[in-house]
Amino acid sequence: MTEKRVKSVLLDREAIREKISELGAEISRDYVGKEVLLICVLKGAVIFLADLVRHLDLPVQLDFMAVSSYGTATETSGVVRILKDLEGSIEGRHCLIVEDIIDSGLTLNYLQENLRSRRPASLKIVALLDKPERRQVEIEPDYVGFRIPDEFVVGYGLDFKDRYRCLPDICILGEDD
Numbered sequence: 001m002t003e004k005r006v007k008s009v010l011l012d013r014e015a016i017r018e019k020i021s022e023l024g025a026e027i028s029r030d031y032v033g034k035e036v037l038l039i040c041v042l043k044g045a046v047i048f049l050a051d052l053v054r055h056l057d058l059p060v061q062l063d064f065m066a067v068s069s070y071g072t073a074t075e076t077s078g079v080v081r082i083l084k085d086l087e088g089s090i091e092g093r094h095c096l097i098v099e100d101i102i103d104s105g106l107t108l109n110y111l112q113e114n115l116r117s118r119r120p121a122s123l124k125i126v127a128l129l130d131k132p133e134r135r136q137v138e139i140e141p142d143y144v145g146f147r148i149p150d151e152f153v154v155g156y157g158l159d160f161k162d163r164y165r166c167l168p169d170i171c172i173l174g175e176d177d
């Protein structure tokens with residue numbers, strides 16, 4: 001069996017920590033006086049969520065969604081299926097989708113449409129990573145940690161075939177060897 005290997009570190013833990021603290025401050029300013037429901041997209045965004053919430057100076061609640069998009073290990077097909085839905089209603093609530101990475105944009109495009117139909121008071125997106133070159137549908141996150149080149153990355157929650165999620169740095173995955 002061929003194995004993909006981590007090639008290099010793209011963003012180290014210190015850079016991630018600093019960026020999340022900035023994002024937390026920005027989001028806290030924008031939502032001042034409001035209560036926010038953070039909607040974490042499983043599984044990739046859990047580590048980002050866990051760090052981000054500790055930089056928010058706001059009353060927050062958490063809920064989780066799991067979606068799967070059909071496709072190969074590194075390419076989505078755009079057909080999205082909900083594997084786990086939110087626990088509660090979002091009607092009239094200020095919702096912030098917490099996502100690990102935006103690639104083609106198809107997953108978030110679907111999620112945004114789906115959640116909008118449930119009539120939240122507001123709906124925004126925070127993505128730790130954005131690969132704008134890969135976009136297939138127009139989708140603009142409200143908050144972005146890092147814009148990165150078109151490389152497949154793992155670590156800090158991001159996986160390849162459910163592996164590498166627990167690496168503390170965000171790394172570029174190499175070719176098979």
Ligand code: IMP
Nearest residue numbers: 076102103104105106107152153158159
């Ligand atoms: P999109 O629908 O193409 O925007 O894909 C978004 C989803 O694909 C993300 O939530 C990730 O789960 C996955 N994904 C896209 N690019 C990467 C990557 O470089 N590393 C790991 N997962 C990725």
Ligand code: MG
Nearest residue numbers: 041042044100
């Ligand atoms: Mg994901």
